[in-house]
Amino acid sequence: MKIILNEQQLALTIQRLANQLLENHLDLANTVLIGIQPRGIYFSDRIVQQLQSEVAPAAIQYGKLDITFYRDDVRKGLHELNQTEIPFSIENKEVILIDDVLWTGRTIRAALDALLDFGRPAKVELCVLVDRRYSRQLPIQADYVGRPIDSIITQKVKVYWKEKDGKDEVTLL
């Protein structure tokens, strides 16, 4: 077991990613942030919190997306459903998808299909906390990466959040 990001590093990474987002989307007027259920939302909540401390909170359009219906393995067993809340239009907006770990890319592929059913975005970017390099099964890439790591297929990346697990940490098991 190896700790990839401890509490302090995690906070710094979130700060950096939020600032990288702001660099490219200065006033967030035409941008929407969408966290992916079930675990990406803890990460996206933190990113939005960080952004709110730097930009007027009312300016941030933030939603949550559950991709269960769009999974490519949706009929191989029953998966738990989570809440989707996208209370705004994504038509012509720049969408930033936010998830905690990018591994095979299948979740993001499902998220792109789900997004298309909500409208036609002007652009979609991906922000992830951990990028498991060279593990992609589909041609998907992240635009903003917290920490790239090398891992083998039998390893698992676990992301712990204070709100849920009592600590802020990213470990490789």
Added chain:
Amino acid sequence: MQLSTKHLLGIRDLQPADIQLILDTATQFKEVLQRPIKKVPTLRDVTIVNLFYENSTRTRISFELAEKRLSADTINFTASGSSAAKGETLLDTVNNILSMKVDMVVMRHSASGAPHFLAKHIPAAIVNAGDGINEHPTQALLDAFSIREKLGGLAGKKVAIIGDIMHSRVALSNIYLLKKMGAEVTIAGPPTLIPVHIREAFDVRVEYNLRNALEWCDVANVLRIQLERQNQPLFSSLREYSLAYGVNKRLLDSLRKDIVIMHPGPINRGVELDSDAADSKQSIILHQVENGVAVRMAVLYLLAGGTQ
């Protein structure tokens, strides 16, 4: 996270955990119905036949919409104009359809127990859309969903079911479900329309005075007088029924509190329910219809299961 049954034949066979799962899943599907594109690709590989041997508008359209919103392929079979008129048996009809690789059957039939009979003989998953005077499980589920939506839950809620209980599969399914989920149930109507031993059999209260039932309850589910099922006169006239057991706005306004009005449809306006009550702010009848699609989507999704 799975249903404990392979079919949905009746509420009788469901555990409270199953009912909870269906209602929670329906909440997610209701969100899908608010989206600009009201469709998810989940049951893309499934073909469903709607086998309706009895008349229906509401239920059939609701199931068809639910299937289409899940991207399933649907086939509609109505008994009139089909080989059933030539005397083809139920089992033959279904086996013929299944040979064309249909995965699920949604069935409404005038014989109680028809879907149970089918379940013993065919491999496909079966959803009972109403069998005779036995059960109508998806109606009870959407009623429960609507009550939960309006009042925040089911446990401890007081529900009055009013009207022709004797011939009503809606009443029976509702009684099973409400009791399983911890609600209190009062049956109200003329003695000729209420089965004699219902109090002991289902542990429900029976009330022959409509006003008393309405004062007691939080929600009143008003049932249709089923003229097509009765071959004996069980009350002297529709007008007399309406005078004693019809729900109207004046009666509702005279109660100590505002109660919620439900009706499975179609309404015999002026008989069991007056328009001023049916169209009032207390009525959630149209919400029931809307919720029906979400609940049926949940049932089909959970029964379609896996492809392994």
